[in-house]
Amino acid sequence: MFKRALWQGLIAGTAGGVVMTLGEKLEQAVTGRPDSHVPARVLQRLSGLPEHPGKQPLPVNWAMHFGQAAALGVLRSVMAHAGLRGPLASAKFTVVRLTNDQILENATGVGAPPPTWPRRELAVDVLHKTVYAFVTGVVADALARRSSGLGPGQRHAALRPGRRPGVGPLPRGEVYGR
Numbered sequence: 001m002f003k004r005a006l007w008q009g010l011i012a013g014t015a016g017g018v019v020m021t022l023g024e025k026l027e028q029a030v031t032g033r034p035d036s037h038v039p040a041r042v043l044q045r046l047s048g049l050p051e052h053p054g055k056q057p058l059p060v061n062w063a064m065h066f067g068q069a070a071a072l073g074v075l076r077s078v079m080a081h082a083g084l085r086g087p088l089a090s091a092k093f094t095v096v097r098l099t100n101d102q103i104l105e106n107a108t109g110v111g112a113p114p115p116t117w118p119r120r121e122l123a124v125d126v127l128h129k130t131v132y133a134f135v136t137g138v139v140a141d142a143l144a145r146r147s148s149g150l151g152p153g154q155r156h157a158a159l160r161p162g163r164r165p166g167v168g169p170l171p172r173g174e175v176y177g178r
Helices: 002-031 038-047 058-082 087-107 119-148 152-159
Strands: none
Touching: 002 058, 002 119, 038 058, 038 087, 058 087, 058 119, 087 119
16 A cells, blocks of 8 residues: 555645646736745755845745655555545645645744744745645545545445444454554
């Protein structure tokens, strides 16, 4: 499962990153909002690369932007393979995506906590990360469904719908783990 989740997650996360970026570019054309250089600054701080004032090198910006999208896609793929699929799973993943950004940006001193942001900027960020999470989820769910069918959690739920007493776990040989 983990080998499939890895490559499928990289694909799903990259797809989510591409759609998020296209949405950002469209939104920027309408609103006039400038490009963000936060991803490049975070990568420079994390990797020890030299920092540059002002506009950041596009390859560094995109390496962090798409690298982070692809890497987090692996987690969404693991969720899908375990049986955590659909819009609710993607909503949960949205929180993970936003939290990941905030940990990296705040730990490196590049960003500030969202409660200090202007409301419009916060809304735009949440919107774009939600698009990423849901597109990544759709792709991860489809790939997991195609390669492994129902996840263990979904098979367990199918034994007796709803959370009920008396429904033991699936047999060990039918799940991931040892």
